[in-house]
Amino acid sequence: MSGMGMTSEDSRGRKAGRARCLWETRVSDLKQLPLDGLHRELGGKMVPFAGYDMPVQYPMGVKEEHLWTREKAGLFDVSHMGQAVLSVEGGSHEDVAALIEEIVPGEIRKLGHGRIRYTLLMADDGGVLDDLMITRLPKEVGHAGDLVLVVNAACKDADYAYIEKQLGGRATLSVKDRCLLALQGPKAHEVIAELDPEASTMPFMSARVTQLAGANVMLSRCGYTGEDGYEISVANKDADALARKLLAHDDVAPIGLGARDSLRLEAGLCLYGHDMTPETSPVGANLTFALGKRRREEGGFAGAERVLRELNNGCGEIRVGIKPSGRAPAREGTEVKLEDGTTIGRVTSGGFGPTVGGPVAMGYVQRQHAEEGGTVHLDIRGKLHPAEIVRLPFIEPRYYRGPSK
Amino acid sequence: MTTKFTKDHEWVRVEGDTATVGITKHAAEQLGDVVFVELPDVGNSFTQGDDMAVVESVKAASDVYAPVSGEIIEGNGSIVDAPETVNDGPEEGGWFVKMKLSNPSELDELMDEAAYKEHAANS
Known part of the structure; x- marks a missing residue:
């Protein structure tokens, strides 16, 4: 049979064209996650994805991991994703927001403290370069104008270069080498509340800076599964202990990329590079909810001409x-x-x-x-x-x- | 009754001129949860190495090759109705098809259990 192992040709030299997996990518110069050792200890089956050696599944298996996440709480290591902070020296939120709004069509200026917005990184021709989360830091953090960007792993280097090119000299983008853990599922809030009681009443798409099991984290109530849950940005040095603390809970199991893909597919969420490419417009991608009302009226973002035209005429x-x-x-x-x-x-x-x-x-x-x-x-x-x-x-x-x- | 194995992880069990064919335990483990099986129609003939059936897991779709040449005389409907049967017993209840052998000498090229075990451990 075809598709055994990671090669795209079978032993007869035929192209095993049907045995495509989302995680089949080039196997060279793979980067290791800070929690690589933990994944291996947990029995994770490691495969190349977006340049990283990533756990595609654990011994539970993709289907059971998927169902576990919908019933309890699944822990995902998504540290391959890009985390960066956009700031303007001495600038206000309005200053930074006005800059990023040049290249994203979301309403960022009116984003409240500690609020998160899903938006799109736009090319001049109206194509989508990536989808991303933008968080305005909570009030208590200071750094009034800073925005935290979380972008896709496969796009991150290109995204950073594009943002530098568009905004360089006017804003500073600093890439953060931190881990990102996601705890997703109906039990996630109970698990997190044992470590931070206030976390259970955080609104969806909000963030707070807090401590979990002694680690300083930025805790965001969002995810990629269609379930309630959190993403936890944590320093690399604290990530292993925090992950183990979460995994020690009876309702928490480690979940790999395979179930992450089927969970997000059932939730109707796009995977960049598959469901969106640089040729895709936000209107074609059916992501018009990510276009702010004011932005639709005013335009003023890269690719606005095409986007506004398609909003009126369809695509x-x-x-x-x-x-x-x-x-x-x-x-x-x-x-x-x-x-x-x-x-x-x-x-x-x-x-x-x-x-x-x-x-x-x-x-x-x-x-x-x-x-x-x-x-x-x-x-x-x-x-x-x-x-x-x-x-x-x-x-x-x-x-x-x-x-x- | 002898059981032979292909390097592509199919097994074939021969009784007289009838061969029962399936995928190996190793293959089923690598695939993970099987969610869909497509079997050839009874009466179709295949040459050794032809794409004969399709098995899909939560991860990917794979072709199952005919380990020997012959005509399909029976398909295992229970794996079509309940694909997880393949994971439950890939070398027992999870068999795919029965074939009438057209060239029994092809069996000589296939591996015995010991040789396959070594092949699987290295693949």
Whole structure:
């Protein structure tokens, strides 16, 4: 059979084209995570991803890790992601926000202290260079104007270079060599509250600077799974002890990249480089929620011309959820067709959703075929399989919306 | 009754001129949770090395190659209905197909259990 091991050619020298995995990348000059030793100790199966040697799964296995995260709390090491601080010497929040707003379309100026915004790094032609989280530091931290950026691992060097090029001389970008842990799932708030009681009532998309088990951390209530949870930015030297402290809790298990991918896919969240590329616009990617209301009216960000035009006129193809009607998963690259065989789009992420209990996918289809409830056909190994255009996400997100009344 | 193995991690168990085919325990472990299986139709014939079936885990899709040449005489419907059966017993209840051998001498090229174990440990 094909796809055993990491090579893309099987022993007969044939291309094993179907055995694509998201984590198959070049195996050279791999960087190690600060917690590499812990992952190996936990039995993590290490694979190359975005230039890092990363745990793709632990002995529990991808499916069980996925389900564990939806039921309890999963600990992810996402230290490969880029963390950087953007600041202006002696500048106010308005000063820094006005600068970053030149290259992101989100409402950053009105971002409150300790609040987080999901936004997009834009190229001049309206393509998306990356998606990122921007946090305005909590009031108690000082550094009034500083913004914390968290960007994708695979894009981080290019992102930093682009930000320098666009804003260099006017703002300073300092890259932080820190670990980033994510604790995700319905039990995450109970686990964190044992270490920081105030954490359980933090609003979704907010951050606070606090101590967890003696380590100074920035704790953000956000994530990439569709569940309630936190991301914890912690100094490399403190990360191992903190991770072990969290893992010691009965409800916490380590979760690898495999389950991270199926969790985010069920949650309808994009993976940059797959569901978005430099050719994708925010409108095509169906991420117009990330465009601030004022920004849509005023423009004034890289690529605004295309984005505002597409907001008014629509764009050729749009990202949608695709639910295969049968059991065959449709992987990335699967062509979306009409019953007569005409190609109308392609799958950009697809696989098996353990919580859904069947195949799930997302991809781009021509606008006139993007209506929810419409039937399309997926060309899987030369056979057309029916599927339905569905609203994303595939699961009901359980983000924390405040104390229950 | 002899069981032979391919370097591509299929096994083939021969009784008379009938071969039962599946993927090895090692392969199933490497794949992880199997979520989908596509089997060839009864009556189809394959030459040794042809793509014969598809097995998909939570991680990826893989082709299963025909370990020997022959005609499909039975498919294991239970792994189509419950793909996890492959993980539960890849070399027992999780078999894929039964074939009528067209060239039994091909079996001689395949590995015995000891040789396969060594191959799997190094792959």
